[in-house]
Amino acid sequence: MKLLKSPYTLPNGSVLQNRIAKSAMSENMGTFKNAPTKNLIKAYEVWAKGEAGLLITGNVMIDSRAIGESRNVVVEDRSNFELLQVWAKTVEGTGTHIWPQINHPGRQAFASINKKVVAPSAISLKMGGLTSMFMEPTPLMEEEIWDIIKRFGNTAKILQDAGFSGCQIHGAHGYLVSQFLSPLSNIRQDKWGGSLENRARFVVEIYREIRARVGTDYPIGIKINSADFQRGGFSEEESMEVVQLLSKEGIDLIEISGGTYEKPAMVGHKQKKSTQEREAYFLDYIEKVRKLTQKPLMLTGGFRTAALMEKALTDGKLDVVGLARPFCIYPEIAQDIFTGKRTTFEIIIPKSGIAFIDKTGGVELPWYELQIHRLGKGKRPKNNMSGTSAFIFSLKNIFIKSFIKN
Numbered sequence: 001m002k003l004l005k006s007p008y009t010l011p012n013g014s015v016l017q018n019r020i021a022k023s024a025m026s027e028n029m030g031t032f033k034n035a036p037t038k039n040l041i042k043a044y045e046v047w048a049k050g051e052a053g054l055l056i057t058g059n060v061m062i063d064s065r066a067i068g069e070s071r072n073v074v075v076e077d078r079s080n081f082e083l084l085q086v087w088a089k090t091v092e093g094t095g096t097h098i099w100p101q102i103n104h105p106g107r108q109a110f111a112s113i114n115k116k117v118v119a120p121s122a123i124s125l126k127m128g129g130l131t132s133m134f135m136e137p138t139p140l141m142e143e144e145i146w147d148i149i150k151r152f153g154n155t156a157k158i159l160q161d162a163g164f165s166g167c168q169i170h171g172a173h174g175y176l177v178s179q180f181l182s183p184l185s186n187i188r189q190d191k192w193g194g195s196l197e198n199r200a201r202f203v204v205e206i207y208r209e210i211r212a213r214v215g216t217d218y219p220i221g222i223k224i225n226s227a228d229f230q231r232g233g234f235s236e237e238e239s240m241e242v243v244q245l246l247s248k249e250g251i252d253l254i255e256i257s258g259g260t261y262e263k264p265a266m267v268g269h270k271q272k273k274s275t276q277e278r279e280a281y282f283l284d285y286i287e288k289v290r291k292l293t294q295k296p297l298m299l300t301g302g303f304r305t306a307a308l309m310e311k312a313l314t315d316g317k318l319d320v321v322g323l324a325r326p327f328c329i330y331p332e333i334a335q336d337i338f339t340g341k342r343t344t345f346e347i348i349i350p351k352s353g354i355a356f357i358d359k360t361g362g363v364e365l366p367w368y369e370l371q372i373h374r375l376g377k378g379k380r381p382k383n384n385m386s387g388t389s390a391f392i393f394s395l396k397n398i399f400i401k402s403f404i405k406n
């Protein structure tokens, strides 16, 4: 595992101690007022001891009026600054980097926990039996767009001051940045819609705003979709153009993923069988991207064997291996690989037995969130946890906050 174990220097000079990164997973472990909790921090203490090169946190929201899940952490001012400092300190002395993922959900926000939902255009999510859980979004006005851009910068700056060693813009999975990029969710006719250049303006301005706030030496990454896997949506060709645009701007790490709530390709659903069965879902795409940018590339989705991780690095397809679900079941996965304790990391796909829920990953994600909650309580992962407990947990998360006054 020579390359997996080797350090990697990002363009700004930050050194990752090895090539294994924990990709973002929404922990849903904040308070109902969206502050970080001791348990959330405890989970990161566990991961920090596992010797990964980089830990990317679950999405941190930039605006308390726009949350994806009821217990997301929101950073919009310095009110929880000391807790953020403790969170950032979890990696102290381990050589691991910790970067928050910064996000705005746009229309992918449950109606029960948001008073108003905004997006580039008034186009509702189409989620089959779950559609009614989301409301029709209100199109953003010009000044609201700029407010959100400023908020991304503000959140990044607070987190930088708290001690996080870099940050990642969530530009994937159908959240607001990805809504602007996709012609299916963005039908604006002003400078924020239409041509790809216009649709990409939002993410470019976010990058510039964060850069202006955090300075030139601070790493800024992005997670971007290879495609949203929807007819007429954000395509591979467009994704490659955006990668080139952001490379020119100076982005420090590009993480490739794919899919949206409507087509959850990021966890292997909704893809062609041949792709789904193959380990590392977006490997074909990253090969094409490699030819277009010199910037560091990270690939996430489906990696399950140390052998394939090493091979992808040796073949020069990518620089950093991103893993999400395996970090829930094997929290010390990097250490396990480096000590030879384990080299294969099978994951579990829990089901509720209700077809339309299982199709959207509606049980799978909460099942993995619950494993993170176990880490936060000082417990070990529990592979035989039932899909039903995850289902009940997710219902609580969707509805309880609506009864709690902020």
Ligand SMILES: Cc1cc2nc3c(=O)[nH]c(=O)nc-3n(C[C@H](O)[C@H](O)[C@H](O)COP(=O)(O)O)c2cc1C
Pocket (backbone or CB within 6 Å): 023, 024, 025, 026, 027, 057, 058, 059, 101, 170, 172, 173, 223, 257, 266, 267, 300, 301, 302, 303, 322, 323, 324, 325, 326, 364, 365, 366, 368, 369
């Ligand atoms: C519980 C859970 C929460 C997730 N939350 C996020 C998130 O906040 N941001 C994000 O970019 N991806 C999120 N993802 C997607 C993962 O980062 C990753 O792209 C996906 O799980 C595929 O990687 P894997 O096959 O290694 O799990 C989440 C995945 C899971 C299982």
